[in-house]
Amino acid sequence: MTLRTRRGGWLLGLTLAIALATTACGGTDDNGGGATGEGAALSGKIAIDGSSTVAPISEAIAEEFKKEQPNVEATVGTSGTGGGFTKFCAGETDLQDASRAISDEEKQACAAKGIKYQEFRVGLDGLAVVTSAKNQFLDTLTFEQLARIFEDGGATTWNQVDPSFPNEKIAIFAPDTESGTYDFFNEKVLGDPDEGGKKPRNDYTASSDDNTLVQGIEGQANSWGYFGFAYYQNNKEGLKDIKIAEKGTTGIEPTAETIESGDYPLSRPLFIYVKEDSLSQPHVGQFVKFYLEQTPQLIADVGYVPAPQEDYTQGLAKLQPFLATS
Amino acid sequence: MTATTEAFAPSRLRRGATRGRARILVDVAFSALLFTGTIVGVVALATLIWTIFDNGWARLTADPAAFLTSYVSRLPARAGIKAALVGSAYLMVLTALFCFPIGVGAAIYLEEFAPRNRVTNFVEANIANLAGVPSVVYGLLGLGIFARFLRMGPSLLAGALTLAVMSLPVIIVAARESIRAVPDSIRQGAYALGATRWQTVRRQVLPAAMPGTLTGTILALSRAIGETAPLLVIGLPIVIFSLPDDLRDPVSALPLLIFEWTSRPQAAFAEAAAAASIVLLALLLAMNAVAIFLRNRYTIRW
Amino acid sequence: MSDISRRTARTGERVIIQTLFACAVLSVAVTVGIVAVLLVDTVEFFRESSLADFLTGTVWAPGQGAGEDGLYGVLPLINGTLMIGVGSLVVGLPLGVLTAIYLSEYANPRVRGVLKPTLEILAGIPTVIVGYFALQFITPTLLRPIFGEDRVFIFNAASGSIAVGLMILPIIASISEDAMRSVPVSLREAAYGLGSTKRQVSLRVVVPAALSGIAASVILAFSRAVGETMAVTIAAGNSPKMTLDFFTSIQTLTASIAQTVRGEVAAGTVRYNALFALGLTLFVLTLVMNLVSARIVRRFRQVYS
Numbered sequence: 001m002t003l004r005t006r007r008g009g010w011l012l013g014l015t016l017a018i019a020l021a022t023t024a025c026g027g028t029d030d031n032g033g034g035a036t037g038e039g040a041a042l043s044g045k046i047a048i049d050g051s052s053t054v055a056p057i058s059e060a061i062a063e064e065f066k067k068e069q070p071n072v073e074a075t076v077g078t079s080g081t082g083g084g085f086t087k088f089c090a091g092e093t094d095l096q097d098a099s100r101a102i103s104d105e106e107k108q109a110c111a112a113k114g115i116k117y118q119e120f121r122v123g124l125d126g127l128a129v130v131t132s133a134k135n136q137f138l139d140t141l142t143f144e145q146l147a148r149i150f151e152d153g154g155a156t157t158w159n160q161v162d163p164s165f166p167n168e169k170i171a172i173f174a175p176d177t178e179s180g181t182y183d184f185f186n187e188k189v190l191g192d193p194d195e196g197g198k199k200p201r202n203d204y205t206a207s208s209d210d211n212t213l214v215q216g217i218e219g220q221a222n223s224w225g226y227f228g229f230a231y232y233q234n235n236k237e238g239l240k241d242i243k244i245a246e247k248g249t250t251g252i253e254p255t256a257e258t259i260e261s262g263d264y265p266l267s268r269p270l271f272i273y274v275k276e277d278s279l280s281q282p283h284v285g286q287f288v289k290f291y292l293e294q295t296p297q298l299i300a301d302v303g304y305v306p307a308p309q310e311d312y313t314q315g316l317a318k319l320q321p322f323l324a325t326s
Numbered sequence: 327m328t329a330t331t332e333a334f335a336p337s338r339l340r341r342g343a344t345r346g347r348a349r350i351l352v353d354v355a356f357s358a359l360l361f362t363g364t365i366v367g368v369v370a371l372a373t374l375i376w377t378i379f380d381n382g383w384a385r386l387t388a389d390p391a392a393f394l395t396s397y398v399s400r401l402p403a404r405a406g407i408k409a410a411l412v413g414s415a416y417l418m419v420l421t422a423l424f425c426f427p428i429g430v431g432a433a434i435y436l437e438e439f440a441p442r443n444r445v446t447n448f449v450e451a452n453i454a455n456l457a458g459v460p461s462v463v464y465g466l467l468g469l470g471i472f473a474r475f476l477r478m479g480p481s482l483l484a485g486a487l488t489l490a491v492m493s494l495p496v497i498i499v500a501a502r503e504s505i506r507a508v509p510d511s512i513r514q515g516a517y518a519l520g521a522t523r524w525q526t527v528r529r530q531v532l533p534a535a536m537p538g539t540l541t542g543t544i545l546a547l548s549r550a551i552g553e554t555a556p557l558l559v560i561g562l563p564i565v566i567f568s569l570p571d572d573l574r575d576p577v578s579a580l581p582l583l584i585f586e587w588t589s590r591p592q593a594a595f596a597e598a599a600a601a602a603s604i605v606l607l608a609l610l611l612a613m614n615a616v617a618i619f620l621r622n623r624y625t626i627r628w
Numbered sequence: 629m630s631d632i633s634r635r636t637a638r639t640g641e642r643v644i645i646q647t648l649f650a651c652a653v654l655s656v657a658v659t660v661g662i663v664a665v666l667l668v669d670t671v672e673f674f675r676e677s678s679l680a681d682f683l684t685g686t687v688w689a690p691g692q693g694a695g696e697d698g699l700y701g702v703l704p705l706i707n708g709t710l711m712i713g714v715g716s717l718v719v720g721l722p723l724g725v726l727t728a729i730y731l732s733e734y735a736n737p738r739v740r741g742v743l744k745p746t747l748e749i750l751a752g753i754p755t756v757i758v759g760y761f762a763l764q765f766i767t768p769t770l771l772r773p774i775f776g777e778d779r780v781f782i783f784n785a786a787s788g789s790i791a792v793g794l795m796i797l798p799i800i801a802s803i804s805e806d807a808m809r810s811v812p813v814s815l816r817e818a819a820y821g822l823g824s825t826k827r828q829v830s831l832r833v834v835v836p837a838a839l840s841g842i843a844a845s846v847i848l849a850f851s852r853a854v855g856e857t858m859a860v861t862i863a864a865g866n867s868p869k870m871t872l873d874f875f876t877s878i879q880t881l882t883a884s885i886a887q888t889v890r891g892e893v894a895a896g897t898v899r900y901n902a903l904f905a906l907g908l909t910l911f912v913l914t915l916v917m918n919l920v921s922a923r924i925v926r927r928f929r930q931v932y933s
Binding site for chain 1: 558565566
Binding site: 349350352353356357359360361362363364366367368370371373374377378427428429431432434435436439440448449450451452453454455456457458459460461462463464465466467469470471491494495496498499500503504506507509522523524525538541542544545548549551552553554555558559580581584585588603606607610611613614615617618622 | 638641644645647648649650651652653654655656658659661662664665666722723726727729730731734741743744745746747748749750751752753754755756757758760761764765794797798799801802803806807809810812825826827830831841844847848850851852854855856857858881882885886889890904907910911914915917918919922
């Protein structure tokens with residue numbers, strides 16, 4: 001009756017499970033890479049994890065590298081810079097994507113596990129300060145004005161920022177407190193709170209997804225917000241960028257050129273960190289070499305800006321000893 | 327049921343005309359309310375599906391074969407869901423294999439064999455509690471225990487175990503309700519014929535409870551397949567250019583990919599995400615269709 | 629469990645029963661695992677942050693100043709979580725019970741055959757998709773036109789509640805319906821025999837008889853709502869505040885955890901460890917809710933011979 005079919009079903013399920021399990025035990029763990037006999041054909045696995053900001057760059061590099069070295073399997077996760085460093089300093093990943101430099105606690109964690117690493121700068125992420133395209137009065141803001149908008153107890157209406165602005169409520173949209181962009185903006189504009197800097201306000205509309213910030217800002221004429229440059233570039237019709245004046249009153253507009261040249265004051269460097277043990281393996285060493293060589297060409301595809309050329313050259317120089325030993 | 331009971335519903339035998347009319351009005355109003363209430367869910371679902379199709383259909387149908395068989399790319403036009411789709415499928419099968427037997431086993435024990443003592447109460451309370459633990463916390467469990475402590479890493483195995491553990495309480499609760507719904511007279515009859523408890527369960531109770539249990543299992547698994555948070559925490563990759571050969575290989579998953587693509591600045595990625603959502607929904611529909619088929623074949627109405 | 633069952637199981641069966649027992653006890657192992665993982669870093673967190681402030685503080689602002697100076701009052705997050713929990717029940721409970729009554733008492737088999745799978749599909753929609761649906765449809769096309777664009781923030785608790793309500797509707801409907809259908813036909817027929825209409829039978833006989841099942845479904849649904857992560861993160865926003873305004877953005881415990889885990893915060897710091905404290909809080913909250921509701925459900929259970 002039905003019982004037999006059901007039992008048969010369970011038996012089938014059990015067999016399937018056993019089959020899967022045997023493939024698990026049977027497969028060898030091929031994490032060590034080794035150059036094969038012929039030429040430069042490499043194989044091995046590379047585990048990459050960390051910042052979701054830097055992930056698109058690693059993705060682009062992995063994609064192109066795969067075409068040259070099909071037997072090297074690179075995977076990219078997005079656990080966040082913090083979560084990624086936990087894994088990196090536990091030795092679980094080979095390469096860490098990071099949208100900020102490694103912190104002291106993380107350095108200690110790595111040292112405790114005996115993980116030695118190398119840091120490489122791979123690009124720049126400009127921070128665009130924007131308002132809605134419907135906005136009529138905003139053109140340039142100084143650092144002081146930015147601080148007045150975003151500090152705790154700061155301006156609530158635009159005329160408090162500058163008397164020439166209308167008496168309209170400021171609708172603030174910004175990344176949430178766990179975002180690297182948020183940390184960077186506060187550090188640059190509000191200063192280090194331990195050294196007399198101001199605290200950021202917490203009564204604004206926060207989001208972890210920059211796309212929704214775009215939506216919010218587009219919708220209201222009195223809006224103000226900031227996020228990665230790529231999100232501004234992809235939504236230019238509804239947004240208006242604000243020129244930023246770090247000192248004095250001449251504002252610099254965020255463009256690929258001004259970010260790359262360093263004229264635009266709000267841009268943060270993007271990093272990768274690689275374990276020295278992994279670097280000594282040929283497939284990882286070649287991957288990082290490829291990374292530093294190709295990023296300037298590919299990075300525009302993912303919306304960021306190349307770092308100054310010296311960063312890449314210095315990186316390659318740092319890399320050289322590891323390539324020689326593999 | 328409608329046929330037999332309508333004949334017995336003597337709504338035409340009224341005591342007073344006004345009372346009767348008022349009552350009929352209320353009846354009709356109630357029926358309308360019921361229908362409306364039921365329809366809301368359906369309408370919401372239809373709207374949701376329509377918005378996704380509106381966003382993603384063009385992208386999906388532009389070149390469906392390429393979309394399904396390509397790996398991801400930084401260029402939205404070239405990006406595909408191959409690794410994520412296969413990953414999700416593998417995860418689903420493996421999760422089901424883990425949590426169905428254990429869940430049903432636990433439910434049978436608690437309903438049929440467990441003595442009414444404090445240990446049982448403790449276990450029951452525990453399971454009820456686990457049903458409400460958020461998926462993120464299961465992710466932390468998966469990361470801490472499966473990925474780290476048991477050295478599985480962000481692999482197919484770790485992901486499936488995490489999802490299985492997450493689905494377990496829901497399956498147990500649903501299975502228990504189905505088992506409880508089997509009338510005691512069935513059990514009594516079996517006992518009277520000399521059956522042991524296990525024989526009764528295996529041959530009478532369990533087959534009768536299976537349809538409801540399957541419903542609960544499908545609900546639980548459907549949710550597991552659409553979960554992003556636990557897999558994100560474990561660290562399953564978004565970018566992967568190969569399919570898993572092994573339980574210990576890393577895998578990607580569709581919800582992870584959808585979540586990632588929706589946060590990319592390029593508008594084309596939002597369309598790709600919608601297209602991937604359509605595929606995920608299709609997968610869900612297939613699962614549900616299987617469940618319905620199984621349930622309809624084995625349903626017993628007391 | 630009856631008295632006439634053979635108490636002595638056959639030898640093979642004893643092993644089976646023990647295996648089943650192991651399955652049930654596995655759940656305890658899971659709990660132990662969760663508590664262990666959470667406790668370790670929670671302890672770390674409370675080494676540098678005060679427990680009293682955590683439990684009584686009304687501001688959650690980790691970004692305010694470096695680590696030690698962050699404000700870690702959990703009340704705004706509990707506020708947000710409860711708002712979504714209650715809000716989603718307001719949406720899901722009536723709709724779910726109405727649907728269950730309709731499916732169980734009124735619908736013909738063909739309609740049932742279409743509706744039940746539809747509900748199951750609704751339950752299975754991935755939470756990210758529901759979240760984006762709430763953000764891109766519920767808020768702009770439903771809430772804002774009705775309540776005004778100035779009144780309704782782009783992220784708001786109402787939209788999150790509706791989204792989660794839709795997600796828990798199938799749970800309530802499905803389990804309640806099973807409970808209602810298991811009410812013996814004899815009870816209904818007795819009522820009909822006394823002259824009741826279908827409505828009266830449904831509301832006065834079936835629903836009360838199925839109350840324990842309905843209550844169980846509500847508890848499950850509420851737990852689900854409280855534990856929902858992605859949909860609320862996307863739809864309800866990430867602004868922790870003490871408020872009862874459903875049209876503003878809030879943050880739930882789960883959203884805060886998800887945010888930190890995905891974020892750029894350095895692991896091992898107070899800011900990061902805060903998420904484990906939140907996780908433990910959530911766990912304790914669900915535990916308390918479940919213990920309380922188990923008592924209530926036990927009162928409702930009726931036994932039919």
